[in-house]
Amino acid sequence: MKRITINQIYKKCNLINKIINIYGWIKNRRHSKSGISFIDIYDGSCSNIIQGIVKKNIINYNEVLKLTIGCSVNIIGVLILSHGKNQKYEIKINTIKVLGWIDSPNEYPISSKNNTLEFLRSIPHLRPRTNLIGSITRIRNNIFYSIHNFLQKKNYFWIPTPIITSLNSEGAGSMFHVSTLNKNQDNKDNNIHFIKKNFFGKKTFLTVSGQLTAEAYACAMTKVYTFGPTFRAENSNTTRHLSEFWMLEIEEAFSTLTDIIKLSNNIIKYIIKNILKNCNLELEFLYNKIDKNIFLRLENFLNSKITIIEYNDAIKILLKSKTYFKNSINFGIDLCSEHEKYLVNNYFNAPIFVINYPKNLKAFYMRLNNDHNTVAAMDFLVPNIGEIIGGSEREERKNFLKKRIVDLGLNKKDYLWYIDLRRYGSVPHSGFGLGFERLVSFITGIKNVKDVAPFPRTVNNVLC
Incomplete structure (x- = not known):
């Protein structure tokens, strides 16, 4: 089945009551005593998330109960209009496949909702x-x-x-030196003999x-x-x-x-x-x-x-x-x-x-x-x-x-x-x-x- 993005769901009006196939990551999970789990999924295609409803009769419901923020999943289900506050659609999930778990969920840096910009700079990959x-x-x-x-x-x-350039376009300011010479050779910057051994045969810089x-x-x-x-x-x-x-x-x-x-x-x-x-x-x-x-x-x-x-x-x-x-x-x-x-x-x-x-x-x-x-x-x-x-x-x-x-x-x-x-x-x-x-x-x-x-x-x- 063709994959669809959350952004496409919100842009198209002809998907209601149709089976859809989405991939994404868990943003949140809530479990009710009645044996139903609610999971929020995002895929990065837009700012919206979409809620999925999982009933306990699904084959791998035990896995659903173990889902934490950041786990990656593939979901197939029926798109319906939502009666919930601040959400337009939700998915009645038929099947859910966990693609990737979070190692040590308590240590996952993105779990907190209140991470500062300064902290986020220390984890640019996440x-x-x-x-x-x-x-x-x-x-x-x-x-x-x-x-x-x-x-x-x-x-x-x-x-x-x-x-890579040999010129300083601004005529001033510091530039990053690009060289294939080793450190000791590089220190002999003013020695034309060594400069000519450089890859381009002259001093070169990042532009x-x-x-x-x-x-x-x-x-x-x-x-x-x-x-x-x-x-x-x-x-x-x-x-x-x-x-x-x-x-x-x-x-x-x-x-x-x-x-x-x-x-x-x-x-x-x-x-x-x-x-x-x-x-x-x-x-x-x-x-x-x-x-x-x-x-x-x-x-x-x-x-x-x-x-x-x-x-x-x-x-x-x-x-x-x-x-x-x-x-x-x-x-x-x-x-x-x-x-x-x-x-x-x-x-x-x-x-x-x-x-x-x-x-x-x-x-x-x-x-x-x-x-x-x-x-x-x-x-x-x-x-x-x-x-x-x-x-x-x-x-x-x-x-x-x-x-x-x-x-x-x-x-x-x-x-x-x-x-x-x-x-x-x-x-x-x-x-x-x-x-x-x-x-x-x-x-x-x-x-x-x-x-x-x-x-x-x-x-x-x-x-x-």
Whole structure:
């Protein structure tokens, strides 16, 4: 008999009084004195569980009495409408087969209904079995699909960019070194003889961004994006940082800062609309357990207008604020998380774009403005999170780009191919990067990105 999911049961109306075949795990079991057991089953396909009714005349009823939370089962029975509170359907079970038992049920970590997020981080291989992580994962999946759907409809081409690279796309920050040399050879980092013995014959790293290589395709195919894992070896143990995270990066030829601001706003609103449409059960669960403002917050975002402020104006607002900040405010500083949150949570109470940052705060590839002190850059800040998108016009003028590379002390030889893009039919172009886990945090209301990444990698922490 064909297997059906619980999600399919709730979506189809033509299964009542029909025999169905489902697989799943036990969420709860209750036994009545009248010789009937009630078992709650989930299969991860949706937030719903379905109740099964088992009578004592079933052949293996003794096994049913031994079922505990987490046991895996296969059930065949008749689907009926339920008269129970808060449940639409239930199954009159004809046969039940136990596929997997729980060793030492008293020690099973997921048995407790009150496990904290901190505890669940210590068991990343088991936490998908919880309602919370299951709901987050289904929302994450829908966000992922929505991104591709939006961009494909807009005629963007997906480009898989390299994970192993010889370049630091950001021009700063720590990178993970990829090497086939042993530890002692690796320590002779500056010895060209040893470097050439490396697998690629040069220093290589895990990518911090796919932007530069995506630009190469944008300068040939106009509209492209890359979406994959990126890596930062930064000692930042905060609620917003991971050492391995996913990033959407869009590059578009013949576009300006204004264009990518509109695109950033549109893609986030498209994603949120899809989540509200397709993940209502998950949002209801998060509303009850995590964030009473989740629906209002998402609707407010959809109704918000684009607000754009200059970096200098953002600093002026912060200087006039009577709020105490741990990080001091002055012109030329990079905005910290507390500054960003004040702007979006307290001052504007809305998402904002901050534009035209001092050039010393931004990467070498950003286009220099006419004042020669700032670059045509933008950060998209959203309530409770701060920055989720960073982008800019790219410097398409060869001489300006070469000067920035030299001024920042970068090795010009490493970027010759990138400069070639300006030598041969250079065009104005722009792009941005969206931190995927931060977006998931914003939508779900989960405060720590470690709780929305399936297997989070952070400093001193690699489990599984």
